[in-house]
Amino acid sequence: xxxxxxxxxxxxxxxxxxxxxxxxxxxxxxxxxxxxxxxxxxxxxxxxxxxxxxxxxxxxxxxxxxxxxxxxxxxxxxxxxxxxxxxxxxxxxxxxxxxxxxxxxxxxxxxxxxxxxxxxxxxxxxxxxxxxxxxxxxxxxxxxxxxxxxxxxxxxxxxxxxxxxxxxxxxxxxxxxxxxxxxxxxxxxxxxxxxxxxxxxxxxxxxxxxxxxxxxxxxxxxxxxxxxxxxxxxxxxxxxxxxxxxxxxxxxxxxxxxxxxxxxxxxxxxxxxxxxxxxxxxxxxxxxxxxxxxxxxxxxxxxxxxxxxxxxxxxxxxxxxxxxxxx
Ligand code: UT7
Numbered sequence: 086x087x088x089x090x091x092x093x094x095x096x097x098x099x100x101x102x103x104x105x106x107x108x109x110x111x112x113x114x115x116x117x118x119x120x121x122x123x124x125x126x127x128x129x130x131x132x133x134x135x136x137x138x139x140x141x142x143x144x145x146x147x148x149x150x151x152x153x154x155x156x157x158x159x160x161x162x163x164x165x166x167x168x169x170x171x172x173x174x175x176x177x178x179x180x181x182x183x184x185x186x187x188x189x190x191x192x193x194x195x196x197x198x199x200x201x202x203x204x205x206x207x208x209x210x211x212x213x214x215x216x217x218x219x220x221x222x223x224x225x226x227x228x229x230x231x232x233x234x235x236x237x238x239x240x241x242x243x244x245x246x247x248x249x250x251x252x253x254x255x256x257x258x259x260x261x262x263x264x265x266x267x268x269x270x271x272x273x274x275x276x277x278x279x280x281x282x283x284x285x286x287x288x289x290x291x292x293x294x295x296x297x298x299x300x301x302x303x304x305x306x307x308x309x310x311x312x313x314x315x316x317x318x319x320x321x322x323x324x325x326x327x328x329x330x331x332x333x334x335x336x337x338x339x340x341x342x343x344x345x346x347x348x349x350x351x352x353x354x355x356x357x358x359x360x361x362x363x364x365x366x367x368x369x370x371x372x373x374x375x376x377x378x379x380x381x382x383x384x385x386x387x388x389x390x391x392x393x394x395x396x397x398x399x400x401x402x403x404x405x406x407x408x409x410x411x412x
Contacts, residue, residue: 089211089219090258090411091249092153095146096378097139098129098245098365105240112236119240124341128243128366130228136169137178140224143246143374144179147220151250155183158250161190162207163222164199164370166276166399167230168192179222196274197337197398198264199223199370204251204394204406205262211253222248223370230276232297241339242298243366247374258411260326260391263319264404265312273304274399305401309339312397313347316405320393324407328353330391331407335380337396338362338372359385369398386410 104127105116119125131139140163148155163176170178176190195202200223210216224246233239251259276298282290313336321328328351336344336358348355359380368375373394380386390410397403 086255087212087214087253088255088257088259089208089251090254090256091408092252092412093147093151093250094248094374094378094381095143095150096245096247096375097142097146098375099131099134099139101130101132102127103130108240111233112239114236114240122342123241124362125241125366126363129245131226131244136165136167136224136226137175137182139226139244139246140175140179140222140248141182143224143248144183144220144222147248147250153218153250155185157218158185158220159188160207160210160216160219161188161222162193162203162219163190163224164193164195164203165224166194166196166199166369167225167227175224195266195398195402196400197339197367197369197372198396198400198402198404200247200373201262201394201396201404201406202264202402204259205264205404207251208259208262211251217253219251220248221251222246223374225369225371227298227369230296230298235297237302238298238300241367243368245365245368245371245375247371247378249374249377256411257409259406259408261320261323262404262406263316263323264402266400266402268400270308270401273301273308273401275299276399306340306343308401309343309397310346312403313343313395314350316395316397316403317347317351317393320405320407326391326407331357331393332390333357333359333380333386333392335359335373335376335392335394337398338365338376339367372396381412388412
């Protein structure tokens with residue numbers, strides 16, 4: 086039986102730290118409100134680094150930590166909602182940056198669930214023996230698509246990148262994955278692309294919507310609390326395990342109150358939930374691999390630990406992965 090397992094992690098965040106107090110000079114907000122309503126104290130913001138550059142830096146660390154030759158990588162899957170181009174994909178740019186040739190590389194867009202979707206796809210390619218070593222990246226430069234005059238959203242988001250190397254093995258790493266989406270709830274969290282504009286429109290369109298994130302926070306909050314529980318329950322059910330068999334949960338880092346709710350509802354000790362949103366905010370596709378990398382670097386996980394990664398976001402989308410930690 087062929088399984089896939091994570092053999093390394095890597096991460097990169099820009100140096101520039103933006104604390105809540107700095108935002109309170111830009112919009113009507115304050116550190117107390119942001120901290121108590123979200124748990125976020127600061128975030129990292131790009132001072133010019135592009136999405137693919139941050140992704141490549143996280144990827145290089147994952148490759149180095151894996152102790153493999155980069156040529157062993159036979160696929161790159163990259164999750165983002167803030168690419169540098171529609172075409173080429175950010176994964177194509179990372180491929181060139183790493184000096185890799187010929188292998189397939191593509192982007193996945195699933196809001197903040199993108200990394201879990203990417204991991205699920207990679208797991209399938211490995212289990213079907215079409216690939217052996219896949220680089221999976223989650224990366225965002227959300228600072229370029231945030232409306233910095235909208236206090237409902239600008240306080241939440243940050244920039245960063247996280248990556249893992251997934252390798253084929255006869256040791257069971259990823260036990261199961263679960264993903265879902267509900268497009269009819271799309272209006273709750275959106276980031277528009279370019280508006281329709283061409284010389285043949287019956288009525289000329291000169292006022293396309295701005296390309297900024299907009300969110301109905303209350304609706305997303307309610308959805309998030311419900312779907313976190315469902316996503317965790319689904320992978321437990323699929324793998325015939327109970328919540329007591331799980332050592333750590335790595336949730337999407339969007340709001341500490343959502344994570345606290347899941348901890349109470351599932352009756353899981355709060356310390357089993359890995360969090361770093363106080364320092365990085367919500368980095369969408371990058372949030373789960375960033376938190377995973379940080380916890381791994383702190384040597385929180387031991388071989389044999391069971392982990393659940395769980396995420397939700399624009400789409401609306403959601404997903405989870407249950408795995409044995411083997412590093
Ligand atoms: O990764 C994508 C997933 N996204 C999420 O998970 C986000 C989910 N939603 C949330 O995290 C929360 O809904 C927010 C943090 C966005 C907002 O928290 P909330 O407790 O739902 O606040 P609210 O929107 O109900 O607003 C409460 C009050 C309002 O004032 P009034 O109408 O009561 O006078 C807002 O105008 O807080 C006001 N407010 C703010 N005040 C200070 C909203 N944003 C701010 C702000 N600073 N930044």
